[in-house]
Amino acid sequence: xxGAFDLLLAVLIVWLGWRAVTDPDLLRAxxxxxxxxxxxxxxxxxxxxxxxxxxxxAVGSGLTGALLVTAVRGWRxxxxxxxxxxxxxxxxxxxxLPRLAAGATSLLLLGLLLLAVRGLPERSxxxxxxxxxxxxxxxxxxxxxxxxxxxxxxxxxxxxxxLLVAVVGVWSLRRAPASLARExxxxxxxxxxxxVAPLLLIAGGYxxxxxxxxxxxxFQGGALLGGALVLLSLGGLGGALLARPALTxxxxxxxxxxxxxxxxxxxxxxxxxxxxxxxxxxxxxxVVEAAGLLSIGATLGALFLGGRIERAHPGDG
Amino acid sequence: xxVLVSGLxxxxxxxxxxxxxxxxxxxxxxxxxxxxxxADNVGLGFVLLALGVAAPDPVRIFKLVLIWLLVxxxxxxxxxxxxxxxxxxxxxxxxx
Numbered sequence: 001x002x003g004a005f006d007l008l009l010a011v012l013i014v015w016l017g018w019r020a021v022t023d024p025d026l027l028r029a030x031x032x033x034x035x036x037x038x039x040x041x042x043x044x045x046x047x048x049x050x051x052x053x054x055x056x057x058a059v060g061s062g063l064t065g066a067l068l069v070t071a072v073r074g075w076r077x078x079x080x081x082x083x084x085x086x087x088x089x090x091x092x093x094x095x096x097l098p099r100l101a102a103g104a105t106s107l108l109l110l111g112l113l114l115l116a117v118r119g120l121p122e123r124s125x126x127x128x129x130x131x132x133x134x135x136x137x138x139x140x141x142x143x144x145x146x147x148x149x150x151x152x153x154x155x156x157x158x159x160x161x162x163l164l165v166a167v168v169g170v171w172s173l174r175r176a177p178a179s180l181a182r183e184x185x186x187x188x189x190x191x192x193x194x195x196v197a198p199l200l201l202i203a204g205g206y207x208x209x210x211x212x213x214x215x216x217x218x219f220q221g222g223a224l225l226g227g228a229l230v231l232l233s234l235g236g237l238g239g240a241l242l243a244r245p246a247l248t249x250x251x252x253x254x255x256x257x258x259x260x261x262x263x264x265x266x267x268x269x270x271x272x273x274x275x276x277x278x279x280x281x282x283x284x285x286x287v288v289e290a291a292g293l294l295s296i297g298a299t300l301g302a303l304f305l306g307g308r309i310e311r312a313h314p315g316d317g
Numbered sequence: 318x319x320v321l322v323s324g325l326x327x328x329x330x331x332x333x334x335x336x337x338x339x340x341x342x343x344x345x346x347x348x349x350x351x352x353x354x355x356a357d358n359v360g361l362g363f364v365l366l367a368l369g370v371a372a373p374d375p376v377r378i379f380k381l382v383l384i385w386l387l388v389x390x391x392x393x394x395x396x397x398x399x400x401x402x403x404x405x406x407x408x409x410x411x412x413x
Contacts, residue, residue, distance in 0.1 A: 186401065188398060188401075189394070189398055192390065192394040196387075196390075199387070
């Protein structure tokens with residue numbers, strides 16, 4: 001019975017993935033991508049990896065799905081305009097040369113990945129035993145959090161930096177469309193947001209806290225915060241974000257800055273990069289994660305807004 | 318106890334299946350929305366009831382109730398928003 005379920009999951013994943021890439025209707029393809037993410041999350045649960053399932057459902061399916069649907073809508077809205085206007089609004093399809101370059105880069109990466117996988121030992125427990133033995137000294141009881149925020153915290157430090165670079169990349173392309181600042185959400189939507197957005201904030205903080213001993217953590221909590229920002233922008237309340245560019249920028253970088261400060265401080269204090277002193281390890285992990293949660297949430301929200309957040313110049317309308 | 322849990326799960330899945338069939342077969346948007354929000358919410362209610370019966374502690378039951386209430390509020394609101402937007406676009410709505 002369980003085998004049949006797993007087989008169904010595997011077939012669904014491949015089929016939905018294929019449909020998401022090949023469906024000529026882009027909006028339907030995006031929907032199938034969202035469904036693919038949910039089925040993938042169930043597959044991660046079946047593989048006893050609830051942390052990954054949470055991240056896949058929140059980021060891979062929810063937020064990426066919202067990004068794709070917005071992109072399709074923007075693309076459709078620009079269809080009546082000519083090529084130059086399209087390029088100016090940032091919705092133009094890239095020419096054949098960038099596409100070829102992107103395809104070649106992807107193939108090269110795929111080849112390198114295949115080479116790396118071939119080099120792996122066939123059956124290996126990896127560092128599981130060492131990680132489990134060091135768990136009591138990590139400050140947290142959830143092994144995933146211990147690895148992400150203690151044993152290999154420099155990986156996470158770089159991930160937080162990558163998120164910031166992603167926002168810088170998007171911001172260098174275009175300004176956030178001013179249409180997000182409309183102030184007239186329908187009554188039902190506004191009252192739903194009034195209920196759901198605070199709940200999402202609480203749930204995000206809850207995920208951050210339980211990450212110490214159960215599946216959860218800064219990335220999952222940050223995804224909920226990002227989701228709240230996406231909902232608020234959809235409700236036309238993105239204007240509040242757009243009106244405070246300085247605050248938005250501060251929140252975007254606070255995660256990386258705090259992480260870097262802790263890393264440098266630990267280097268001076270204990271002599272190891274991100275090697276926390278044992279009695280206060282949990283406190284340091286929480287500090288880094290709390291700042292990270294804010295930046296991750298703001299990053300996902302900023303990516304959804306899809307452009308620079310800055311004060312509108314007078315006369316822009 | 319396992320019989321009760323399985324029975325409740327089966328009833329819940331029946332409503333989900335009925336809602337999905339209706340979503341695929343019903344002719345227009347309002348009846349599809351009707352099928353989706355009514356049948357699926359009842360189905361979810363039965364599934365959560367089954368999980369609540371099998372729950373090891375009251376805190377788990379409390380969380381399940383929270384999930385159900387949240388889904389009820391969200392689906393009712395989203396159903397209205399989708400229907401309202403569709404009515405506005407079709408131009409058949411009164412007074413708009």
